[in-house]
Amino acid sequence: MVDTLQLILPGFLLPYLDRFMQFGQELFGGAWQDILTVVWTVIKVMLIIAPLLLGVAYTTFAERKVIGWMQVRIGPNRVGPWGLIQPLADGLKLLLKEVTIPSGADKFVFLIAPVFAFTPAVLAWAVIPFSDFLVLANVNASLLFIMAVTSISVYGIILAGWSSNSKYAFLGSMRSAAQMISYEVAMGLSLVVVLMISNSLNVVDIVQAQGQGRFADMGLNFLSWNWLPLLPMFVVYLVSIFAECGRAPFDLPEGESEIVGYHVEYAGMSFAVFQLAEYSAMILGTALISLLFLGGWSSPFGFLPDSAFWLFFKMFALLVVFFWARATFPRYRYDQVMRLGWKVFIPVCLVWLLIVGCWMMSPWNIWK
Amino acid sequence: MTLADMQFVVPDLRLASAEIVVLAMACLVLIVDVFVQDKKRTLTFALIQVSLLGAAVATLLTSSGQILYTFNNMYVGDLMGDLLKLCVYVTVSVVLFYSRGYVNDRPQLARGEFYVLTLFATLGMMVMISANHFLTVYIGIELLSLSLYAMVALNRDSVTSTEAAMKYFVLGALASGLLLYGMSMIYGATGTLEITAVAEQAFNGQINRTILAFGLVFLVSGVAFKLGVVPFHMWIPDVYQGAPTAVTLFIASAPKLAAFAIMVRMLVNGLLIASADWQIMFLILSVLSMALGNFAAISQSNIKRMLAYSAISHMGFMLLGMVTGVVGGDARFALNAYSSSMFYVITYVLTSAGAFGMLTLLARTGFESEEIKDLAGLNKRNPWYAALLMMMMFSMAGIPFFVGFFAKFSVLQAVVAAGYLWLAIAAVFFSLVGAFYYLRVVKVMYFDQPVEEARVVAPLGVKVLISANGLLVALLGVFPNGLMWLCAYTLSQSL
């Protein structure tokens, strides 16, 4: 921490920094270093979460704008210039609304369920790298960590449905939970293939492995990324992320007219947290797709420098794809959702797993 | 880390080729069966028989007379294992032939899963038989038990079947827990789970005897559950009675061989050093089983339940051979004693398969031949079947010149040679008690008036098979020496 501060602080502040350090040393003794570590980590966490929440707010805005344009409308344009303050106004409105709690509901669980849905999507950012070095925690099994953490978000749904003390919410939660679990299987299997060819569980390594190969040597980086040799897995993963986040065309809970979701009983801020969870999960999903299949922060052409910009660029492009899908596709029926997950994606993954396994053992292995 | 710097020796897969054949065929049958339209599943049945045959051929081809290890010493191939495996194949094959008619009459059972689960259970038994690692023992047991639980419950609309499956499952899980706990204790005491290494450690290492004894208690309880001896017998009567007769036939036969095998592997191969401890445990279990099994069987009116109690008493009798292996640190009689046990278990499986096979044949659509009175007047309906069933009953009772007599005789010989005269007398006494209820079945068949006159029908092949089974029970009683020698020889080559 001190090193970084010495680098970024202007010169006249440096003596104060030294005095501050001395003061802390005297006050806390040996524990000072630990305290510094904790404080510094908290600061870094804040540096990730604050932009993320802002990003979530403006993703909702971007979605409304983009879908508006696709449907030849203008979208929100009243609050602020071009409607830019709209998300803040929405947030304020939701904050001021009453949080209703159904009678007979399990109060504590009812209120904590949205948090369960929201937390994992934020927690996973702890191991998401933004460049070769820029990562909060570069752990060995970071991909496993992401999978484990995101698998927790299903509890938000189950608990919301159960604690609402309403059969409709409960049925909706059963459906959504079953959907998430089913697509988690396909997602995991498609990731297995990625792990196989990258020979690592570390996301940084996976990104770096994509920057090698014949095409990368020719300067055509974007052809050596995982999406091309693993095209079926890319498609499976992309669609599974749609289903995991509950985005259109898999947004069964949103289909008010024919089927009711797990959050029917929620209102005001507690409902808003579910929406926050959906959007932050979506942003996380785009980040994962970019990192695992689209080369992360590496630039599409050899002559352009690699940087975090490319990661954000890819994420934004994918977000637009998410919006696009919502504006285009009709909603799937529930049995179709389950059928796609179990009877199409899982067999495709298993077959491709076998093919890639054979490919890696053959002389034409391109991932040595 | 690349492939190059791993120190990895590719295991000798040939040794385990029988297991590989069975597993591959099981997966194949699983797929083929999806496309079978035939209600009788003839193709599935044929494929299962082919895979058993293939496994037998593989076992014979890989049998070398030496003790060979593979898969990092987790798998052992020796003559005892080969003999037991061959017995398992034959038993399973015969059992399937017996149960085919029964299964086809009942749409709940007549599904590919029945056959596939049988094959998976067979694989579990094979794994148990050639296990040289506590982990493989455990996994083999689980594979076998899981298949059996499902098979018992396969008739899912029957309350008794479901209840039996539930009891079997809960108690089985408990027994697995006990077994695992014992294994962890053994690991704590010796620092290894490999059975031969455990034996080595036990002989020359300084091991913690307290922990070893603790572990041994749990191991013995686990094995006792699988064999079904008192006080771990509770599941046997309910499962035998509740399961569809075809499944009872399966449970009552081949798995006993596997249970015997793991007993020899874990206790004789691995923990012979603690034989004084486990022999005394087995002694108690054995006497209790013979007493409870024989007395409880008397009051049964359901023949499946009666045979279940008889199975308990037979397993208790078989354990007598295990009790007398080492006397006062002297293992002179060990081979004799263990081979008499092995002979006992093989012949018991033969007899039990025949008896339950007969019950399966007598059952028809909508009618289970389960009560003893259902057998009334069988002699008038079909004298040959009555004669066959009589042979099975005589053999189980231990009446001279049937194989059961020689099995009991050889075990008793070992018991007397080890100096436990009182034990031999007790065993004879309990056998006499047992003879009562076996003979009652014979009396019902020959002297009671038939309740119904329906003819007993069976395909010719099955008739031939069950006749052969019955004749074998009689013939082995007259000429037991061949099988006796085989047991002794394979054991001597394997211990």
Added chain:
Amino acid sequence: MEFKTFVFYFISAVLVFASLRVVTLKNPVHAALHLILAFFSASGVWILLQAEFLAIALVLVYVGAVMVLFLFVVMLLDINVDRLREGFWKYLPLASIVSLLMVAEMALVLGGTYSGLLESDIPQQDSQYSNSKALGRLLFTEYVYPFELASVILLVGVVAAVALTLRGKTKSKSVSPSEQVFVKAKDRVRVLKIPAEARE
């Protein structure tokens, strides 16, 4: 106190608390939730021991999948909560004897000469050491036989589950989209020639 030690005691305290609540809570759903918390804390302890693969697998498998199904079952059961707890105090003496026995046995084993657990340190590895790789190597070389057999057990589980629950095709009234697409007009509509009648 080192920071790591503090974290250990914190997580362990949560673990013990959660485990206690699992057995003492009246509501089975709350008990299950505390069990999840217990699993999570246990995985935290494992992370402190640098067993990150096991820790994450614990969360992924138990928290992410097993407990979800468990919760499903608990929520769907119509449990009478009051009756469920009736025997609690009655069984407490027996249960405490059993658990004390288990503690004693654990102490015996852990204190044994061969476990040596209390004396040994956790082997320190450099930060690039990946125990997922080490585990994978062991599983697919030394333990390949039980590993593959374990997969067979799972397969049997699947077969058994299907055999016990699948009751053939349900008689639903759904239509097959592919059949719908291929319908021709003449399959559905019959044009009949009816002779015209003269007006009276």
